[in-house]
Amino acid sequence: MWERIGVILRKEFIQMLRNPRMRVMLFLPPVLQLVIFGYAVTLDVDHARIAWMDMDNTPDSRALLARFEGSGRFDVVATPRSEAEVQRILDRSEAHAVVRVLPGFGRDLKRGRSTEVQVLLDGTNSNTASLVSAYASAVIASFTGDESSGSPAVRLVAGSAGVPGGAPPGVTSQARVWFNPDLRSRNYFVPGVAANILMMITLMLTGQAIIREKEIGTMEQLMVTPMRPLELMLGKTLPFAVVGIIDMIIITAAALLLFRVPFRGNFLLLLFCAVLFLMTSLGAGLFLSTISQTQQQANMMSFFFTTPAFMLSGFTFPIRNMPPVVQYLTYLNPLRYFMEIVRGVFLKGVGFDTLWPKMLALTVYGVAILGLSALRFRKTLD
Numbered sequence: 001m002w003e004r005i006g007v008i009l010r011k012e013f014i015q016m017l018r019n020p021r022m023r024v025m026l027f028l029p030p031v032l033q034l035v036i037f038g039y040a041v042t043l044d045v046d047h048a049r050i051a052w053m054d055m056d057n058t059p060d061s062r063a064l065l066a067r068f069e070g071s072g073r074f075d076v077v078a079t080p081r082s083e084a085e086v087q088r089i090l091d092r093s094e095a096h097a098v099v100r101v102l103p104g105f106g107r108d109l110k111r112g113r114s115t116e117v118q119v120l121l122d123g124t125n126s127n128t129a130s131l132v133s134a135y136a137s138a139v140i141a142s143f144t145g146d147e148s149s150g151s152p153a154v155r156l157v158a159g160s161a162g163v164p165g166g167a168p169p170g171v172t173s174q175a176r177v178w179f180n181p182d183l184r185s186r187n188y189f190v191p192g193v194a195a196n197i198l199m200m201i202t203l204m205l206t207g208q209a210i211i212r213e214k215e216i217g218t219m220e221q222l223m224v225t226p227m228r229p230l231e232l233m234l235g236k237t238l239p240f241a242v243v244g245i246i247d248m249i250i251i252t253a254a255a256l257l258l259f260r261v262p263f264r265g266n267f268l269l270l271l272f273c274a275v276l277f278l279m280t281s282l283g284a285g286l287f288l289s290t291i292s293q294t295q296q297q298a299n300m301m302s303f304f305f306t307t308p309a310f311m312l313s314g315f316t317f318p319i320r321n322m323p324p325v326v327q328y329l330t331y332l333n334p335l336r337y338f339m340e341i342v343r344g345v346f347l348k349g350v351g352f353d354t355l356w357p358k359m360l361a362l363t364v365y366g367v368a369i370l371g372l373s374a375l376r377f378r379k380t381l382d
Helices: 002-018 020-040 059-070 083-091 105-110 126-148 185-216 219-223 229-257 267-291 295-311 324-332 334-348 352-381
Strands: 048-054 074-078 097-101 115-121 154-159
Touching: 002 020, 002 185, 002 229, 020 185, 020 229, 048 059, 048 083, 048 126, 059 074, 059 097, 059 105, 059 126, 074 126, 083 097, 097 126, 105 115, 115 126, 185 229, 185 267, 185 295, 185 334, 229 267, 229 352, 267 295, 267 334, 267 352, 295 334, 334 352
Parallel strands: 048 074, 048 097, 115 154
Antiparallel strands: 097 115
């Protein structure tokens, strides 16, 4: 049995590496995804563009402006003098926000009264608006503490994006960020790329490898050999499992060496979980091969399979922000569990005691999908 499986494995590796299109699919998608999500895709706002509208023109308002400029998070790109200019700046997205210091700002500070700073936000990008509002709130809270030693002084009024203002004056809050102290999007995205690539590569290539045999007319030749359906299935799927594991190792190495993503967990545990997930993706690819007649059909079906799985995995959009019905639907998505495992191992360093429910879910889905696909594959060959 193992001798016959070894023969088909050797055939698959030779055929896979000899085909130029297959070589491109093996290495180009992982590299492109890694570069795009590592360098180009980011939710960080390192330098927010703001317009400064000083309607008070006092030393205190200029001191607040210096505090914004000295924070390192804001770049003042305009100084509007009228409401029409403010409207034009926000309409053209020339600035993320307009900060308005209202008349009487300095006078109220000297008299110990509460005063306000208005921040008008461009809410077309809610994530950017929330971050800019939080940064502005922090700067104003710091200015308030320095100017009034904790007494009520400056209150942030946020507008346009519907983002709440700062914390009540007189209350000092201190935040500590666990697992990703620098709040870098790269640390969040790059581990997830490994999960997406593992699913995409194994799903698409497994289906295509079997469909290719049908298209060129060699499937019938394989069927009349002494090789059993189970041996043929293993010989067709195991090469792409090896490719998936190699891609996982390459991406992990690139995440550590190139992107400096922290890795706090156990690498062997990560590989074991990858093997559990491979049962699902290989099984899905095997199933697509039984219902497709051409490689184009297999590609289209894999696209319709991977896109919902990707969107509902929590890779980009937090699952807790989805509608309740959709949140329950994500429990049917094996990629969701593997995504949580990868990020947990990378960023949190969690182990088996924390991950075992997700590993159990991957095992159940993997055995079920791979088993049903294997039965259908055997029936198709018979």
